[in-house]
Amino acid sequence: MDIQRLKMLLKQEEASKLDFKETLLLNTESEKKELAKDIIAIANSIGGRGHIIIGVKDKSKEIVGIDPGELNEERIQQIMSYRCDPPINLRVEYIEIEHTWVCVITIFKSYQRPHQMRQTGAFYIRRGSTTDFARRDEIARMFQEVGLISNELIPLYNLDISVLDRDLIDNYLNKISLTPSKDLEKNVWHNVGIIHHDVETGKIHPTMGGMLLFCNNPQRYLxxxxxxxxxxxxxxxxxxxxxxxxxxxxxxxxxxxxxxxxxxxxxxxxxxxxxxxxxxxxxxxxxxxxxxxxxxxxxxxxxxxxxxxxxxxxxxxxxxxxxxxxxxxxxxxxxxxxxxxxxxxxxxxxxxxxxxxxxxxxxxxxxxxxxxxxxxxxxxxxxxxxxxxx
Structure with a gap:
């Protein structure tokens, strides 16, 4: 990062991709955890690359500086490697401005989110200038982005398959040349993703996709x-x-x-x-x-x-x-x-x-x-x- 880019960032307010810290202490486990939370939250938030700028007061933007010797890049990388899954691509730089030094941690845009804290399994996200726990829908959306889940196949546990229209399902199965016998039809419905069989309870539920395509009035439930x-x-x-x-x-x-x-x-x-x-x-x-x-x-x-x-x-x-x-x-x-x-x-x-x-x-x-x-x-x-x- 060059000095002009740093000056531009200093003119901005804290946001989901920008955080200012007056100091950064990494002596205790809780201090290391706080840094990891902030980096994870920025990586999980929507947008391009993010930055944490250390040595600047977050309210007044007064540059107080840091001692570069106290913030070792290798140490910061090790802290994140130990606490974050999957790893986050970041860079640590020291830039001289106004006769003092600031540290800039650049968190590159992630295509592997969501990232989580390995020790607790928690997912974090930025809400404005605040680090917070990610909500269930936010986590699910990130998992879908990387192909780990498909929301169309999520079972709707509060419904049973009586809400589905058999004629609509049969029409689809006929189009793909599937005409299962009565005793096998539920297996076929499950295999194509229309329903979900819960192994623990033995109950069968429609999936989100099954409702959207094979229910006469899915808006009654969705x-x-x-x-x-x-x-x-x-x-x-x-x-x-x-x-x-x-x-x-x-x-x-x-x-x-x-x-x-x-x-x-x-x-x-x-x-x-x-x-x-x-x-x-x-x-x-x-x-x-x-x-x-x-x-x-x-x-x-x-x-x-x-x-x-x-x-x-x-x-x-x-x-x-x-x-x-x-x-x-x-x-x-x-x-x-x-x-x-x-x-x-x-x-x-x-x-x-x-x-x-x-x-x-x-x-x-x-x-x-x-x-x-x-x-x-x-x-x-x-x-x-x-x-x-x-």
Whole structure:
């Protein structure tokens, strides 16, 4: 790190990726544990690389300095190696500023999170400028990012399989040429991930994916899994909640949007591409938000919980022919179930959407990591009307 970069950091406030410490003592076990907690929390937090700057007061930013001889890089690396699993890639530097020295610990962006404290098994995360325990949904989301779990296969222990629709399941199994006998059907359902058999209790429960695809009204049990369409009629805002299994929701969205835009020449296939992407890529661990489609004269916005999957960015999203997908199990099933082939286009249809609006407006993609939100913003109805008139 050069001096200019350090000066820029000193102008910022403490946040999830930046921490200031006046001193750092590593003489006792509790002091070593506190350092490990802070580094683990920064590594687990969303964003790029993070920094801990030692020798600076966190409130006033007064540079008090440190003795470089007291903070040995090898010792800090050993402390983290002993206490953190998996290991965190970090760098320790000593930089002279204002005739004194500060220590900068750089924590590089991790593709192996979540990291945990080996001695206690605890996971930590930064909430603003505070180190805190990671919540269950935050831990689960990080495990999914690295492929250690798939949230579609998580069993819903408060439900039994009576909530599933046998006809929907049979339709899927017929499409993949599976017609199990009565005594074997539960084994087949389990093997394809629709249900989960709890060995300890002997009970059978539907999985999250099983509910989303094979329950007539999953929103009765998973209310956050609907699609809200917001639009205007004579200056009055209308909110329509679309419910049903995923295929049924898409069909109902198609019918509803066709109806409200029937007198306009807006290219609604762009909206449906965005909705299909949202359904496929949304973070089903987020229990607080639905997918929202906002239609207005100024813009059409499709937002869904869940930022881009690990290893993806705006460039790879537009350029890759086989982009990473958060919910791979769902994708495999939806490709088979969807007779309209909407999911064969998801991901690499982004460039086609942009071409539709050439000369009209830009298609914006917003990956909002801190809010765990992804948005696709299309030109509004008015801009397309103006183009048609011209």
């Amino acid at each position: 209310p956050y899994c609907s699609i809200n369409i917001i639009h205007y009629e004579k200056n009055e805002q209308i909110t329509q909640s679309i419910q049903g299994d995923i295929i049924e929701m898409l069909n109902r969205c198609y019918d509803y949007i066709n109806k409200i835009l029937e007198d306009q020449r807006y290219p609604i296939e762009a909206i449906f591409e965005g909705i299909a992407n949202a359904v496929l890529h949304r973070d089903y661990f987020d229990l607080t938000r639905n997918i929202v489609v906002f239609i207005s004269n100024d813009k059409i916005e499709i937002s869904n919980p869940g930022n881009l999957p690990r290893g993806q960015n705006m460039y790879t999203l537009r350029s890759e022919r086989n982009p990473a997908r958060r919910n791979g199990w769902l994708y495999d099933k939806l490709v088979i179930l969807d007779e309209n082939n909407r999911f064969l286009r998801t991901g690499f249809g982004i460039d086609q959407i942009s071409k539709i609006f050439d000369g009209i407006g830009k298609v914006k993609l917003l990956n909002i990591e801190k809010r765990n939100l992804f948005k696709m913003i299309l030109p509004g109805l008015k801009r397309y009307k103006d183009k048609e008139r011209s």
